[in-house]
Amino acid sequence: MRSTSLPYCRPHLNANEILAAAECLREGWLTTGPKVKEFEAAFSRACGVEHAVALNSCTAALHVALAAMGVGPGDEVITPSLTFVAGAQCTMELGATPVFSDIDRETLSVTVESLEAVVTPRTKVIITMPYAGRPLDIARIVEFAHARGIRVLEDAAHAAGTLDRGEWAGTRSDAAAYSFYATKNMTTAEGGMLVTRDDGIAERARILGLHGMSKDAWKRYTAKGAWRYDVVVPGFKYNMPDPLAAIGIGQLERLPSMQAARDALARSYLDGLSELEGFSVQAGPSSIGDRHSWCMFVVKVDPRVAGFDRNRVIEELSRANIGSSVHYIPTHQLSAYRHLQHAPLPETDAVWEQLVSLPLFPAMSESDVDDVLDVLRRLSDSGSAGASLPAALAQ
Numbered sequence: 139m140r141s142t143s144l145p146y147c148r149p150h151l152n153a154n155e156i157l158a159a160a161e162c163l164r165e166g167w168l169t170t171g172p173k174v175k176e177f178e179a180a181f182s183r184a185c186g187v188e189h190a191v192a193l194n195s196c197t198a199a200l201h202v203a204l205a206a207m208g209v210g211p212g213d214e215v216i217t218p219s220l221t222f223v224a225g226a227q228c229t230m231e232l233g234a235t236p237v238f239s240d241i242d243r244e245t246l247s248v249t250v251e252s253l254e255a256v257v258t259p260r261t262k263v264i265i266t267m268p269y270a271g272r273p274l275d276i277a278r279i280v281e282f283a284h285a286r287g288i289r290v291l292e293d294a295a296h297a298a299g300t301l302d303r304g305e306w307a308g309t310r311s312d313a314a315a316y317s318f319y320a321t322k323n324m325t326t327a328e329g330g331m332l333v334t335r336d337d338g339i340a341e342r343a344r345i346l347g348l349h350g351m352s353k354d355a356w357k358r359y360t361a362k363g364a365w366r367y368d369v370v371v372p373g374f375k376y377n378m379p380d381p382l383a384a385i386g387i388g389q390l391e392r393l394p395s396m397q398a399a400r401d402a403l404a405r406s407y408l409d410g411l412s413e414l415e416g417f418s419v420q421a422g423p424s425s426i427g428d429r430h431s432w433c434m435f436v437v438k439v440d441p442r443v444a445g446f447d448r449n450r451v452i453e454e455l456s457r458a459n460i461g462s463s464v465h466y467i468p469t470h471q472l473s474a475y476r477h478l479q480h481a482p483l484p485e486t487d488a489v490w491e492q493l494v495s496l497p498l499f500p501a502m503s504e505s506d507v508d509d510v511l512d513v514l515r516r517l518s519d520s521g522s523a524g525a526s527l528p529a530a531l532a533q
């Protein structure tokens with residue numbers, strides 16, 4: 139057992155980023171201001187998309203994007219069930235109905251075929267999610283959706299760092315929402331960014347994200363600002379504060395080096411796991427120019443093969459002082475969403491029980507990876523003897 143605990147994730151803020159946030163606090167610009175503008179411009183340049191709207195979470199970005207796309211009562215929004223609840227939650231907040239799509243068991247993301255099974259004339263938006271940061275075949279999904287007059291919104295929470303045929307994931311659909319939550323590839327503590335090439339979506343999202351005000355409220359407090367404003371639509375209070383944007387500017391600059399660290403750790407996991415019985419991993423990227431962001435490193439434990447199940451892996455890791463997580467309990471199984479009708483989701487129902495996310499963050503060492511692999515190796519050795527296979531699973 140390790141003498142120090144290895145957390146599932148640890149954010150990586152350097153001295154410059156902490157100083158930049160402190161500078162905002164010292165200067166007294168606490169809410170949305172010049173740092174947010176600078177962060178938006180830098181993000182837009184980095185991903186190559188005209189509009190980048192900084193908000194206080196990815197959930198906020200999904201919410202204003204769906205609203206800006208005109209989602210309302212009577213509409214359906216397709217979302218994977220194997221994702222964080224944010225997309226379904228925002229759909230319901232707008233009075234529309236979330237429709238759960240199954241996923242491909244290898245990529246853990248939706249496919250055109252799984253979408254085809256649930257699309258209806260009421261479908262207004264399809265939310266896709268590149269699971270763990272593995273690029274999905276977004277071009278095919280966009281073609282499928284646009285042929286039916288449906289918009290595609292990417293939940294790109296895991297995708298800062300994901301490349302889709304050489305371009306940032308999130309740049310080929312109607313809009314994408316990134317997350318800067320503490321466990322993501324870049325963080326602002328809490329925060330999100332909506333990117334879109336669509337002028338109308340960008341303008342509506344900006345207005346909706348700040349109470350529905352007709353122009354940037356922060357300008358009212360500058361020398362050139364005027365006190366008068368109008369509220370043109372009931373909106374939300376979703377603006378990003380400047381101290382967080384200051385952190386984001388530094389994190390974005392360091393994204394390539396943090397990504398390189400994730401790549402190396404993921405390679406070590408993949409090498410180690412290739413020798414172990416009982417564990418499999420998500421299918422790798424499939425096109426030239428693709429890159430997995432390794433926002434999460436997820437292994438699948440099929441108890442029929444392994445002789446032990448996912449829960450046992452979590453317990454053994456915890457006993458060895460190592461954190462882990464599960465992404466995700468499918469949304470259709472959560473209390474607040476269980477009442478929603480849905481098509482059969484056999485892949486989701488089967489695969490989520492097998493998933494465990496291992497520790498992965500840039501400051502982790504190779505020896506940390508070895509500690510995790512040691513636990514899995516011990517389990518694999520014991521499982522191959524079939525010692526811990528519960529009777530119900532052995533049938």
Ligand SMILES: Cc1ncc(COP(=O)(O)O)c(C=O)c1O
Nearest residue numbers: 195196197222224295317318319
């Ligand atoms: C797939 C996915 N979507 C959306 C979110 C929500 O992000 P945020 O916490 O920035 O609202 C998360 C956060 O964990 C996520 O993993």
